[in-house]
Amino acid sequence: xxxxxxxxxxxxxxxxxxxxxxxxxxxxxxxxxxxxxxxxxxxxxxxxxxxxxxxxxxxxxxxxxxxxxxxxxxxxxxxxxxxxxxxxxxxxxxxxxxxxxxxxxxxxxxxxxxxxxxxxxxxxxxxxxxxxxxxxxxxxxxxxxxxxxxxxxxxxxxx
Ligand SMILES: CC(C)(COP(=O)(O)OP(=O)(O)OC[C@H]1O[C@@H](n2cnc3c(N)ncnc32)[C@H](O)[C@@H]1OP(=O)(O)O)[C@@H](O)C(=O)NCCC(=O)NCCS
Numbered sequence: 376x377x378x379x380x381x382x383x384x385x386x387x388x389x390x391x392x393x394x395x396x397x398x399x400x401x402x403x404x405x406x407x408x409x410x411x412x413x414x415x416x417x418x419x420x421x422x423x424x425x426x427x428x429x430x431x432x433x434x435x436x437x438x439x440x441x442x443x444x445x446x447x448x449x450x451x452x453x454x455x456x457x458x459x460x461x462x463x464x465x466x467x468x469x470x471x472x473x474x475x476x477x478x479x480x481x482x483x484x485x486x487x488x489x490x491x492x493x494x495x496x497x498x499x500x501x502x503x504x505x506x507x508x509x510x511x512x513x514x515x516x517x518x519x520x521x522x523x524x525x526x527x528x529x530x531x532x533x534x
Pocket of ligand 1 (some may be wrong): 405410411451452453454455456457460461462463464465466467468487488489490491492493494497
């Protein structure tokens with residue numbers, strides 16, 4: 376059973392421009408070790424509208440983005456929880472929120488590329504071949520430095 380964080384302790388909200396440095400630092404901690412794809416400050420500024428954050432005592436402790444693709448496909452991207460705050464339910468809270476956002480935008484499928492497939496399986500996603508997601512693979516992955524050697528696992532949830 377996933378833990379439910381106490382609501383008085385945190386706020387889950389749309390990211391603001393003042394969060395960019397904190398989001399960048401959060402993602403960099405994982406991307407430096409290859410757990411997530413790196414994102415530049417310029418990339419975050421350009422795509423800030425996709426991002427949601429969890430703030431705890433004035434600090435951003437988790438972030439995640441919902442990116443839209445053709446054919447009613449969405450992607451959970453750049454999901455990260457501060458290493459000192461993992462296993463407290465924050466990651467699940469963010470993904471469940473992104474699922475709600477995806478449903479409210481009338482998407483039909485939500486995917487992620489991840490090294491933590493079990494985390495997503497607990498939330499209802501299933502592992503699928505990357506070839507079943509051509510909107511992502513041929514639109515975005517093809518431009519990625521990992522394209523020819525990608526070991527991330529694709530997971531998908533039908534909404
Ligand atoms: C994956 C991640 C977002 C999980 O966040 P979290 O806040 O720890 O997640 P939750 O507390 O909601 O975890 C729910 C359950 O999933 C499990 N889980 C968490 N991270 C996991 C992982 N990497 N692999 C497998 N299971 C995991 C937890 O153990 C927990 O189960 P439990 O209640 O039995 O202990 C976080 O570890 C993280 O930021 N990882 C690095 C970046 C990353 O891999 N992002 C996902 C790619 S898009």
